[in-house]
Amino acid sequence: MTKPVCIVGGGVAGMQVALVLNTLGVASLLVEKSSALGGRVPLLSKTFPFFNNDGFNDGKEFTDTLERELRLALLSEVRLNTTVDRVDGDFPDFRIRLNDGSMVNASSIVVATGFTPFDPTSLKEYGYGTYPNVVTASELEWMLNARGPTGGRLVRRDGKPAERLAIVFCVGSRNRRIGAPFCSRICCSYSTKQASTVMERNPRAVVVCFYMDVRTYDRGFEEMYSLAQERGVRYVRGRVSQCKQLADGSISVRAENTLLSRPFSGEFDLVSLSTGMRPCENANELARILGIGCGPDGFFLSREWFRHPHDATRDGVFLAGCATGMKPIRNCMIDGAAVAARVTAALRETGSPLFDRNRTTATGLHPAAGEFSTSSEPKTHDSLSST
Numbered sequence: 001m002t003k004p005v006c007i008v009g010g011g012v013a014g015m016q017v018a019l020v021l022n023t024l025g026v027a028s029l030l031v032e033k034s035s036a037l038g039g040r041v042p043l044l045s046k047t048f049p050f051f052n053n054d055g056f057n058d059g060k061e062f063t064d065t066l067e068r069e070l071r072l073a074l075l076s077e078v079r080l081n082t083t084v085d086r087v088d089g090d091f092p093d094f095r096i097r098l099n100d101g102s103m104v105n106a107s108s109i110v111v112a113t114g115f116t117p118f119d120p121t122s123l124k125e126y127g128y129g130t131y132p133n134v135v136t137a138s139e140l141e142w143m144l145n146a147r148g149p150t151g152g153r154l155v156r157r158d159g160k161p162a163e164r165l166a167i168v169f170c171v172g173s174r175n176r177r178i179g180a181p182f183c184s185r186i187c188c189s190y191s192t193k194q195a196s197t198v199m200e201r202n203p204r205a206v207v208v209c210f211y212m213d214v215r216t217y218d219r220g221f222e223e224m225y226s227l228a229q230e231r232g233v234r235y236v237r238g239r240v241s242q243c244k245q246l247a248d249g250s251i252s253v254r255a256e257n258t259l260l261s262r263p264f265s266g267e268f269d270l271v272s273l274s275t276g277m278r279p280c281e282n283a284n285e286l287a288r289i290l291g292i293g294c295g296p297d298g299f300f301l302s303r304e305w306f307r308h309p310h311d312a313t314r315d316g317v318f319l320a321g322c323a324t325g326m327k328p329i330r331n332c333m334i335d336g337a338a339v340a341a342r343v344t345a346a347l348r349e350t351g352s353p354l355f356d357r358n359r360t361t362a363t364g365l366h367p368a369a370g371e372f373s374t375s376s377e378p379k380t381h382d383s384l385s386s387t
């Protein structure tokens with residue numbers, strides 16, 4: 001009997017792996033630790049770049065589309081609220097214990113566990129966690145989302161409209177003092193998207209971005225940066241040295257303008273910190289369970305950087321999406337497709353049986369049309385007919 005590929009993590013990368021494997025006729029079992037699919041993307045208010053977003057208004061529309069396709073994919077099974085506890089055996093015959101103690105057999109494992117935003121509480125100069133009007137980029141993103149708490153309106157914590165926004169780049173990245181010398185790669189782009197969106201909605205707003213360098217590197221990203229400037233976003237080169245709350249809750253920001261060699265100070269309704277990225281929660285523990293390595297930045301390590309960038313450091317374990325470092329959605333989708341092809345090729349090399357058209361789900365059980373299991377319990381014929 002064919003064994004499924006076990007995909008750990010149900011963000012856009014993990015879903016894409018499952019969808020492409022299904023197209024290739026390879027069964028998969030996707031385990032997602034939370035109660036919903038999509039990872040971080042459903043929270044996004046808009047997705048950059050703007051020139052070709054396939055008609056999706058926000059991140060959730062996109063992940064809903066992937067989820068609908070996954071429900072129709074006969075060779076994919078999804079289990080929510082599920083994680084991997086232990087792995088025995090070797091490629092292509094892994095035995096995996098899930099968090100409820102149940103066991104599944106899998107031919108290979110794909111890690112698509114994404115990232116976690118840096119928590120800036122420890123960087124006292126910004127006052128995050130102390131001043132209510134200092135927020136993180138993820139909080140700003142959710143505020144700008146029409147599905148979010150303010151219906152997409154930019155407001156201070158006291159509910160008053162926010163018209164003066166400061167955005168501080170590189171918070172928690174490119175900072176040797178805290179052991180994070182690396183660039184998080186997408187915060188310049190998502191911050192520029194946010195700044196541009198604020199100006200588009202309210203041309204009277206004042207939006208100032210404090211940056212070290214602006215790294216908007218992909219197709220359409222530089223154009224988005226130009227558009228932000230045309231809309232009136234100001235870019236000031238320099239590190240913010242201090243944020244301080246004023247009596248009315250506004251935030252005074254001090255920085256050194258390193259282009260003009262002049263100090264800068266200004267008052268803002270809101271300050272957003274463009275936080276860098278860290279590996280998924282418990283990455284070290286997952287690496288131990290799977291027997292794979294992590295790089296100095298904490299993200300999972302590829303065995304061969306150039307030739308097989310999606311192979312982890314153990315045979316039969318593969319890496320997709322932000323599990324290897326920060327990337328935009330499109331690159332996660334490219335990764336997901338590449339990993340599905342790589343896994344299929346690796347299984348073919350082992351002579352492992354790949355195709356079994358009689359099977360309808362990864363565990364050989366019939367799927368409940370349009371439903372995912374919300375626990376790690378596999379569904380049986382009986383439990384399905386009673387739902």
Ligand SMILES: Cc1cc2nc3c(=O)[nH]c(=O)nc-3n(C[C@H](O)[C@H](O)[C@H](O)COP(=O)(O)OP(=O)(O)OC[C@H]3O[C@@H](n4cnc5c(N)ncnc54)[C@H](O)[C@@H]3O)c2cc1C
Binds near residue numbers: 009036041049186320
């Ligand atoms: C503020 C902000 C704005 C952004 N804006 C954009 C944008 O406009 N355009 C763009 O292209 N990109 C944007 N991004 C980047 C985008 O969020 C990522 O590209 C995308 O989320 C990466 O998808 P992923 O599947 O690799 O990881 P994630 O989205 O992190 O998903 C990983 C999934 O794995 C699950 N998981 C983690 N650990 C385990 C485990 N041990 N067991 C089981 N499941 C597990 C998680 O619960 C999650 O569901 C933005 C990011 C931020 C922070």
Ligand code: SF4
Binds near residue numbers: 173183185187188
């Ligand atoms: S992408 Fe931009 S904001 Fe993020 S760490 Fe790199 S230079 Fe700084």
